[in-house]
Structures are given as C-alpha cells and as structure tokens.
Amino acid sequence: MILMAAGTLAAGLLITAVLLFCFWSKCSSIKYLILSKSVRDDREKVEAFLKLHGNHTPKRFRYKDIKKMTQSFKSKLGQGGYGGVYKGNLPDNSAVAVKILNTSKSNGEEFLNEVASISRTSHVNIVSLxxxxxxGSKRALVYEYMPNGSLEKFISNGKSSSxxxxxxxxxxxxLGIARGLEYLHRGCSIRILHFDIKPHNILLDEEFCPKISDFGLAKLCLGKESIISMQHMRGTPGYIAxxxxxRNFGGVSHKSDVYSYGMMILEMVGAKTNTQEEINNCSSEKYFPNWIYDRLELNADQMGLDDISNEVENQSTKKLLIVGLWCIQTHPSERPSMKGVLExxxxxxxxxxxxxxPFLESTIEPLDTISTT
Structure with missing residues (x-):
C-alpha cells in the first residue's frame, strides 16, 4: 500500500510538472509571437514611411558605416532618454554627432518623428539632419556637430548663465531660439510643434548660434489647424504647459511650445539660480517667477541680478524676463505667438x-490617458 501510494504521488507530481512546462512553453511562444509581430509591424511602418518620402529623406547609412564614422562609438558626447550620442567623422573628415536610438525604449515613433520633422526644415536655428x-533593429540619426554642446551645461550646476x-x-x-520656433510654427511647409523645448535640446555651434534639436516628440500639423488632439502627455516636467x-486650461497648440520657451528663458537668465537662497528662506510656495514679479513691481529699474555691469545689460535682461513671464501665462490665449515674442x-x-x-488652480483634473515621457 505504501509503495502504491508513493507511486501515485510521484506520477501526480510528474504530470503536474509536465503540464506546467507545457503551459510555460505555450505562454512563452505566445509572448514571442506578439513581440515578433510588434517588431515586424514597427519595421514595416518605418520602411513604408521611407519609401513614401523617397528623395525627401536624408542620406541612408549602413550600420557598418555608423560604426566606422564613430570608431565603434569611441567618443560619447552625451546620453538622452532614447540612447547615447557619439562624435564621428564623415569620409571628408567633417565632424558629426551620431544619435543611437535604443529600440527597447521606443516603438519607432520617435525615429519617424525625427526624420519626418527635420527633413522638412532648413533654418539657421534648426539642427541639420x-x-x-x-x-533591422539598428537605428541611428546623423547630425551636424555642435562643438559647444547643449545650452544645459551653461546654466546648470548652480552657475549663472550670464x-x-x-x-x-x-x-x-x-533671440535665435525664438526665430527657430517661429519658423517651425509658421515658416516651413508644414507646422511643426516641438513639445520638448528645454536647454538640453538647444545646441550651440562654435559661435554660440543656437539650434533646436531632438524632434522625437514633435507633431506635424496639417493645414492651418490650431488646436490638436493628443492622447498622451509629451515633454519634460518643469517645461510642460x-x-x-x-484640458481644463485650454487646447494644446503651438502656444504649448511658447510656454516651454518662456520657462527656459527665465532659467537662462539665471533667475532661478540667483534667487535660490532667498527662496529657501521663504515659504515652499515661493518660486522664481514670483520672485521676478516682486522685483519688477518693487524696483523695475534694477533687477538685482549678478554680473550686470551697465544699463544696456540691465534693460536687455529686464526685457528677457518680461517676455518670459508673458510666455508662461496659465491660459494659452493669454500667451503671445512666437511672432509676438520676436516683436x-x-x-x-x-x-x-x-x-x-500666472495662477495654477489647486485642483487639476489630469487626462485619463496620461503617460509621462
């Protein structure tokens, strides 16, 4: 009896193990098929896009060319949300920046956005693709090289950009960034909304001429549409309109880029850095735009910022701050267009x-479909 019971138990365990293995194998196969289909769909979508645009797309490189121009990714310039950026050289020895896209963090949309958006632009303040x-799964974008890197390094680490x-x-x-944005909104063949204007995405050439880069979150607007539909939140916290x-605040449009530009301008002039100690001594609700309003209202002639040596610089800085405050108005209708900013x-x-x-209501009802980027 004991031997029979032991045999029955062993047989039961064996059958259970076999069933579990079969179930695991089936699940793995289904998961593999789903992933494979997703990858195939992604590739087919990109190839169809490239075929459709034909001669309007930039030059297509092979992956071995990418490895050769970067010397197998020897010199890394930086790291972004979707991959690293490396310095390279073309056969004519001209320097380039190569952005390698991490396909595990993207579904091909960022790649298509970047190629589709930048291939339509030609402006001194827009980076050239x-x-x-x-x-296959290898994706890279080759840009003109910007020797001074991004604007971010000049206004970070607690140092005043001025x-x-x-x-x-x-x-x-x-001024250059404003011209580039005005071109995207009004000047090129199709309106382009960037949705990620921030210091990290502003590159500087050897003469510190700014160029807007990274169009991975951009949206192309057909016709003269002003309000666009958007299912997911796009942008970087701190710069998002x-x-x-x-939607309690209004529709998403080119005015959303204006807001991001305004926040960046206020950061550029060093207002946040120069006021940090003063703000720390105030309530937690005190933030740097409020500090600017206080300065403008109490003493409009002297902003009290560091390193301003003459009246011309003081007036120029005051202008930047006022423009920045106009750009960050809560409701889109109260913000100027980029043409108005330039004026x-x-x-x-x-x-x-x-x-x-600007005043943000204390109770905000976010979108049900929000996904941070």
Whole structure:
C-alpha cells in the first residue's frame, strides 16, 4: 500500500510538472509571437514611411558605416532618454554627432518623428539632419556637430548663465531660439510643434548660434489647424504647459511650445539660480517667477541680478524676463505667438507691459490617458 501510494504521488507530481512546462512553453511562444509581430509591424511602418518620402529623406547609412564614422562609438558626447550620442567623422573628415536610438525604449515613433520633422526644415536655428541608419533593429540619426554642446551645461550646476556666456550672448541665444520656433510654427511647409523645448535640446555651434534639436516628440500639423488632439502627455516636467496635462486650461497648440520657451528663458537668465537662497528662506510656495514679479513691481529699474555691469545689460535682461513671464501665462490665449515674442524681443523694453501673475488652480483634473515621457 505504501509503495502504491508513493507511486501515485510521484506520477501526480510528474504530470503536474509536465503540464506546467507545457503551459510555460505555450505562454512563452505566445509572448514571442506578439513581440515578433510588434517588431515586424514597427519595421514595416518605418520602411513604408521611407519609401513614401523617397528623395525627401536624408542620406541612408549602413550600420557598418555608423560604426566606422564613430570608431565603434569611441567618443560619447552625451546620453538622452532614447540612447547615447557619439562624435564621428564623415569620409571628408567633417565632424558629426551620431544619435543611437535604443529600440527597447521606443516603438519607432520617435525615429519617424525625427526624420519626418527635420527633413522638412532648413533654418539657421534648426539642427541639420545629415542622414540616418535603419537596419533591422539598428537605428541611428546623423547630425551636424555642435562643438559647444547643449545650452544645459551653461546654466546648470548652480552657475549663472550670464557669467559664463555674457548677457549679450545670452540675449542673442534667446533671440535665435525664438526665430527657430517661429519658423517651425509658421515658416516651413508644414507646422511643426516641438513639445520638448528645454536647454538640453538647444545646441550651440562654435559661435554660440543656437539650434533646436531632438524632434522625437514633435507633431506635424496639417493645414492651418490650431488646436490638436493628443492622447498622451509629451515633454519634460518643469517645461510642460498646463494644458498639456489638463484640458481644463485650454487646447494644446503651438502656444504649448511658447510656454516651454518662456520657462527656459527665465532659467537662462539665471533667475532661478540667483534667487535660490532667498527662496529657501521663504515659504515652499515661493518660486522664481514670483520672485521676478516682486522685483519688477518693487524696483523695475534694477533687477538685482549678478554680473550686470551697465544699463544696456540691465534693460536687455529686464526685457528677457518680461517676455518670459508673458510666455508662461496659465491660459494659452493669454500667451503671445512666437511672432509676438520676436516683436517684443526686437522692440523697446519701455513699450512692454508686465503681465499678470500666472495662477495654477489647486485642483487639476489630469487626462485619463496620461503617460509621462
């Protein structure tokens, strides 16, 4: 009896193990088929796009060409959300920046957005896309090389951008970025909304001429549509316009880029850095745009920022701050277009009015479909 019971138990365990193995194998096979289909669909979508656009797309490189121009990715320039950026050289020895896309973190949309958007542009303040690689799972974008890197390194690490760049250079960079954005919104063949304007995505050439880069989150707008539909939130926290994460504030449009530009301008002039100690001594609700309003209202002639040596620099800085405050107004209808921003930047500071303080309602109903990027 004991031997019979032991045999029955052993047989039961064996059958259970076989069934579990079969179930695991079936699940693995289904998972593999789903992933394989997703990869195939992704590749077919990209290839169809490239075939459709034909001669309008930049040069297509093979992956072995990418490895050769970067010397097997020897010199890394930086790391982004979707892969690393490496320095390389073309056969004519001209320098390039090669962005390698990590396919495990993207579904091909960022690749298509970048190629589709930049291939339609030609502007001194937009980075040039020289070519791309799409070979199996290997994807890369080849850009013109910007020797001074991104704007971020000049305004981070607790250092004032005005000290490193000089106020004249800072103003020229702000003006160049505005011209590039105005071109994207109105100047090229199709309206392009960037949705990720921030210092990290502003590159500087050898003469500190700014160029807007990284169009992975961009949207192309057909016709003259002003309000666009968007299922998922796009952008970087701190630069995202209120209407992007809650429709309570209005529709998503080119004014969302204006908001991001305004936040970046306020950061560029060093307001956040220079006021950090003062803000730390205040309530937690005190943030740097409020500090700017206080300065403008109490003493509009002297902003009290570091390294301003003359009245010309003081007036130029005051203009940047007022423009930045206009751009970050809570409701899109209260913000200027980028054309209006350019008119303010190129005009006289005395003609500019200080906008009302932006106010974010304490209760926000976010989108049900929000997914952070």
């Amino acid at each position: 020289i070519g791309f690689c799409f070979e 000290v490193q760049l000089g106020w004249h250079t800072l103003s020229e960079i702000a 209120p209407e992007v994460f809650s 303010m930047l190129e005009g006289n500071v005395e003609s500019l009015k200080i906008p009302t303080r």
